Amino acid sequence: MKKITAIAALLLLATSFLVGCGEESGVESADNTLNVVTTIGQITDIVNNIGGEHVSVTALMGPGSDPHQYTASASEVNRLQDADIVFYNGLFLEAQMEDILEQIGERKPSVPVSRDIARDNLLASPLYDDEYDPHIWFEVPLWMEAAKTVRDTLIEVDPAKADDYRANADGYLAELEALHAYVQEQADRVPESKRVLITAHDAFSYFGRTYGFQVLGLQGISTASEASTADVQRLTNFIVANEIPAIFIESSVPVRNAEAVQAAVANQGFTVEIGGELFSDAMGDWGTEEGTYVGMVRHNIDTIVGALLAE
Numbered sequence: 001m002k003k004i005t006a007i008a009a010l011l012l013l014a015t016s017f018l019v020g021c022g023e024e025s026g027v028e029s030a031d032n033t034l035n036v037v038t039t040i041g042q043i044t045d046i047v048n049n050i051g052g053e054h055v056s057v058t059a060l061m062g063p064g065s066d067p068h069q070y071t072a073s074a075s076e077v078n079r080l081q082d083a084d085i086v087f088y089n090g091l092f093l094e095a096q097m098e099d100i101l102e103q104i105g106e107r108k109p110s111v112p113v114s115r116d117i118a119r120d121n122l123l124a125s126p127l128y129d130d131e132y133d134p135h136i137w138f139e140v141p142l143w144m145e146a147a148k149t150v151r152d153t154l155i156e157v158d159p160a161k162a163d164d165y166r167a168n169a170d171g172y173l174a175e176l177e178a179l180h181a182y183v184q185e186q187a188d189r190v191p192e193s194k195r196v197l198i199t200a201h202d203a204f205s206y207f208g209r210t211y212g213f214q215v216l217g218l219q220g221i222s223t224a225s226e227a228s229t230a231d232v233q234r235l236t237n238f239i240v241a242n243e244i245p246a247i248f249i250e251s252s253v254p255v256r257n258a259e260a261v262q263a264a265v266a267n268q269g270f271t272v273e274i275g276g277e278l279f280s281d282a283m284g285d286w287g288t289e290e291g292t293y294v295g296m297v298r299h300n301i302d303t304i305v306g307a308l309l310a311e
């Protein structure tokens, strides 16, 4: 009996040692912060802004990660299981992770931030039947809806700090409102005939709808398919016929597709510039301006407008 008790005590000690050394200790974290796990950086940014000091956020997908293709490692699955709340985009953006994200939702809040956006306000996916285009963060007012869903979830899970979450959300939403006005103002500087945005994959349809750009992608709405020769030819003909001055590359998509178009355009005796790198599905490096949602959106519109207005 004594021996068994001793072993049990040792086991208990070992367990608490493991928990103490764990990177995230889960629900009962000693400092009383919520342990939140997010997928894309744009969501991490919302949670940090609204949760402030009350949350400790683990972001699964860093700069350059492609959410369409991302699969969770075993340790990341553990992190998801240890979290108090999980936030993801939904709308089949995290295509390889949707099952696990939904499963985790049976035991704890695992919330798609797209949850509360009216479905008739979403664009259809050109690629998958019965799915929507998931790239909602490019339409700032839609991303404000996502921020409200985060706010409401934090309040529901942690009502004692509701006043802080509300105040933080008010501040962040005001920032996004100003961002929306800035993007519209910059977009309006480009003459309507020149408002054509050509990128590596079809991520910018919401951006085009809201800010008045025709949007063409070399690849489909997901990065899972390779651009075909026919895609390259179709875009090349369009660029030459419409004298489009610039096309854009994306931080989370290989550059070779855009270069193939550029070379094909040159073969037809026309020059199209690579107008710069846009942040589409992943944000810039942590700690830089483009590593925030506001900074990423500003970078994109400044890059687009600068290249399209350059002579």
Ligand SMILES: [Zn+2]
Pocket (backbone or CB within 6 Å): 068, 135, 201, 202, 203, 221, 222, 223, 280, 281
């Ligand atoms: Zn995408």
